Amino acid sequence: MPKKTFPQIVSMPLIRVNRCDEIPQRTIGIDNILLEPLSTSPYKNKISASEIKITEGIEPEDKWSSILMQPSSDDEIDKFNENMNHKLKDFQLPIVMKKEPSMLSLRNRRDPQYHGIRAIKPARVVNKAGDRNIHAKNLPEKSYRFIKDLVHTLVETQWRYVLLFFAFAFFGSWISFALIYWVIAWANGDLEFDDSGKRIPNGHIPCIVEAKSFAGFFLFSVESQVSTGYGTWYPTEQCPEAIFVLIVQLIIGLVIDAAVVGIFYVKIVRPPKYADFKFSKRAVICQRDGKLCLLFRVADFNQSHSIDTKIRAYLFEEQISPEGERIGKGQKRIDLENNGRVFLIWPQTICHFIDEQSPFYDMSAKDLLERRFELVASMTGISRHTGQMCQARSSYLSTEILWGYRFTNIIHYDRKHLQYVMNIDRLDEIIQIDTALCSAKRHEELLREINEILERDTMNSCSFVNQVDEYEEEIENDDDSDGGIHMVR
Incomplete structure (x- = not known):
């Protein structure tokens, strides 16, 4: 691959000068330009563009201190060329002007996204394919x-x-x-x-x-x-x-x-390791039955491991002691719906309800963006053909868990062929839904406060109705006690 070079501005004007005071009064400063004479020029040293200044006039000097471009007006250019051709015939200075790299260009050259270097992959315990991303070093024998x-x-x-x-x-x-x-x-x-x-x-x-x-x-x-x-x-x-x-x-x-x-x-x-299983690329957090829950989807394409299928999930997160010591990645098992047992006859959505026993109980949508953890899902099943046990694994980083989404339904009944149809291409399809951005703990507290307010209002309404009924009864009793004599106004 050819090395990238910076754009060059090459100009070959015949600048014939004898004294600097003969240069026209109008001058133009050049920023970020490096002026390099050719090898035929008697001036071998480069002249930095930092010496160029925008001035109304230039005082005469014994040697060159700045290089000035020609005026932009056509009349001034003709006048300038005519004056220079008559006065300066003994010296010519061809100039090659190259653009120096700016700080932004240098920064882009070091950035991997500008020269094809792949970005650093996030650290994972288990790869998406299910392989363990652990290398044992200095293992004896x-x-x-x-x-x-x-x-x-x-x-x-x-x-x-x-x-x-x-x-x-x-x-x-x-x-x-x-x-x-x-x-x-x-x-x-x-x-x-x-x-x-x-x-x-x-x-x-x-x-x-x-x-x-x-x-x-x-x-x-x-x-x-x-x-x-x-x-x-x-x-x-x-x-x-x-x-x-x-x-x-x-x-x-x-x-x-x-x-x-x-x-x-x-x-x-032996059944294949991971060929027949597929996990969804992302996990989602949404509300189900009034509770926040974490969902991911699994499928068995060939239906070869649908006997006694069980799914487990483990949370790997770096732990820090109260003294500030980094203990390392802690492992904690999270509970799944139906204890993780599923009949994998078609793609199943695995649910983890975020309750008081969940490690995500205090996590809000903002905390999900800040926390760094990995959720490892493991599925084991028995092949109905050979009776052998097989296991498949996948993992979800915190950046691969979306808040406020749910999976779409991919199963429908075909009345023409009288059978259920599942669209495997839509296994990873999700839609956005309205979901509370607070944590499950805060969500339960808000629901509890709302219920208390509603109960208090209901009790107040009932007491007011009782007072009205008592007042009406008192009025009726007073009307009956006057012997049928009523005052007419």
Whole structure:
């Protein structure tokens, strides 16, 4: 990628001067300009633009102290050129003017967004794909731990490395036993040949018939371990060492074959880690049943882990002691609706009610913007095809939790085909709704105060009605006590 350069202003005016007082009175200052004479100019030093000033006139000096541009008016330009051509014929000063980088340009050059450097990713405990973002450094006997638990290492590693490992295992066993057979034959004197290439007869039967070189012993080793048996090479009863080594090779070959079949079978029938699961990209906070709740959505596309599905959520947040000590990221489990158990027949919205037991009980919308935490969601299920347990994970940073949104409905019933239809493309679709910006604690306090006010007003209204009823009864009693005589006004 070519290096970025600053824009250059190149000008080649023939400025012919003898005395500075002959320059026109009107001058124009130039800011942020670096004047650099060409190599043919007698002036080798650069003249900084900081020396240029806007003046009404310039006093004569013995040497150049500033460079001034020509006037902008056409008449003044013609007059200036005519005057200079007549008076200055012995000296020409071609000038190259380059624009210096401003502070804003230098700041932009250091900013990653201006030269293609990717911004720093936020710190996460678990990636969005579910992989653990933790690297164990200076772990003692790290390689030995992988070899000690070789079965799980081969199951978890990629296919290419598994195939490469077993290929080396087979070739290593063939070559090793071929070398052992060659040593036994050499010790028995089977490798003594004449100039014509025939074995020298020494009155004994060779250990491996027709094996005259290392290639022959290698082919015998391969045929013995894979049970091919062409009949060209075979051991004799005169060499018990070769028979014993052959038995050991057959046992080791069976062990390698059993390991290949077992590892391959486990890797084939094992459910994929995270391919069939999908979590929503964002979590939301909204009101449900009059309470603030945190929601996120999960889906199982292939319906292969819908048996006994359980979801758990954990909060990771850096803790600080009252003394100001940073303890590290604390882990706290948060409660989910129905204890996290769902029947994942279609995409489910997982709900966490923000109550007194919730770590978000005192968190408002403003606090959500200021706090830094990570919510890790874990889903486990049993494959209905193989009966094996599988787990999927994802995480939500505080910046990935939106306040005042909810998920849209993506399931509807198709009366034409008489079945439910779910739109997977809208799994992450959310809409904005009216939600209180205060915390759940403050929200409950406001509701409690409003209820108290309503109850007090209701009681006052009831007491007023009772007083009115009593007053009317008193009036009726007074009317009955006067013997039917009423005063007429």
